[in-house]
Amino acid sequence: MTMRALAVDVAAGACRIVEAPAPRPGPGQVLVEMKVSAVNEMDVQVRAGGWARQVRQFRKTGPVLTGFEFAGVARSDGARIRAGQRVIGYSPVLDGPRTHAQFAAIDERDLAPIPDELLDEDAAALVVMGLTAIEVLEAIAPLKAGQKALVIGAAGGVGAYGVQLAASRGAQVTAVCSAANADFARRQGAAEVRTYEAAAYQQGDAFNLVLDTPARSSFGEAARYMARGGTYVSTNPTADLGGFLRAMLSPKRAGWLMLLRADPARLKRLIAAWCAGTLRPVIDSVYDLSDADAAFDRFATRGKQGRVLLRI
Structure with missing residues (x-):
């Protein structure tokens, strides 16, 4: 064949x-x-x-x-x-x-x-980047209601799913994306949108999570705008190797995620998030x-x- x-x-x-x-x-x-x-x-x-x-x-x-x-x-x-x-x-x-x-x-x-109700295109759109967002928001840096998250690259796959999941947990989400994608980010659940044309961080910020999906920032830059015990997460560990070392001496944390393989339990969790409406393709x-x-x-x-x- x-x-x-x-x-x-x-x-x-x-x-x-x-x-x-x-x-x-x-x-x-x-x-x-x-x-x-x-x-x-x-x-x-x-x-x-x-x-x-x-x-x-x-x-x-x-x-x-x-x-x-x-x-x-x-x-x-x-x-x-x-x-x-x-x-x-x-x-x-x-x-x-x-x-x-x-x-x-x-x-x-x-x-x-997968359930009959989940269309092929929607299912394929969820897999890797939806799994990545779940791992960040549930394993690396779980958020509580009222906590604050900054999602850089909020219009991409990991970013959009990160916004959705953080908002579903009751977090106050600030999205960073291009000006053209501001309305898109708000539809995912962002309470505030900052554009790449302006500054991602502002005086008085105290984020519990900074999710940097395009690896545009660094732990050193983000730490000044994070709450004590907050976490900076990058999807590209090679972009800020020094930041992970600095985080070892800080009350703030740095993490990264490169999900190289799934398993039935993770995939089942992904489908459950879709069924619950907390993850939308x-x-x-x-x-x-x-x-x-x-x-x-x-x-x-x-x-x-x-x-x-x-x-x-």
Whole structure:
């Protein structure tokens, strides 16, 4: 059996559709027919020639080099998952099969069934960035009602979900985004919006959480505007390595999150947040697989609102 798959010509910095052998699931794997798969920073970087070590590993199994979060339909049975079930999944970032193709053989641990009411596009839009926001707001820096959060990059996927979850916990959320996205941030639950054109921090700020999704700030800069015991969280630990060392000597904390793999419990928690209405999918745009280059370009464009998806 063959399948349509997205191949990346790194030398040309472009994508193309190819026919490739469909994978066969091994022990512990489920064959998944992909319906919608998201675009991520890693995908754009792979097209530009990045992640060379991982690309060499991916090439051993076929031409598909991009994609790792998705909504689809199981086409084989596992121990928990049955053929015909709709599922979401998160293929391990560094060594899992890529998902910008009609089929992928996914470890069953990286899958969870989804309710009929959750549309494919909405499900795919939630996975990685929704999971990341949940980990920040529930594990790294849980907020209480009345506490204050600053979310930098509030119109992106992690930022928008961070605003939603913080607001759902009764926190007072200040969003930082472009002026064009101010209304979007307010719709996610932000009580106040500050634009990139102005200052993110203001005199008198005392945030319990600063969530810096584009890694624009630093612990040293944020600490002056954080409450005692407050936490600065970055999604890029390499951008502020010194800040983590300084935080060890401070009553304020620094943390970071790079979620490289999910599990059924985390995916179940994600679905529960959607069912409860505390996490709502944010979709900027949806492209057909044949328009992957346009989707990758859109992801790399500042000012987008939420997730960029590929319809497989």
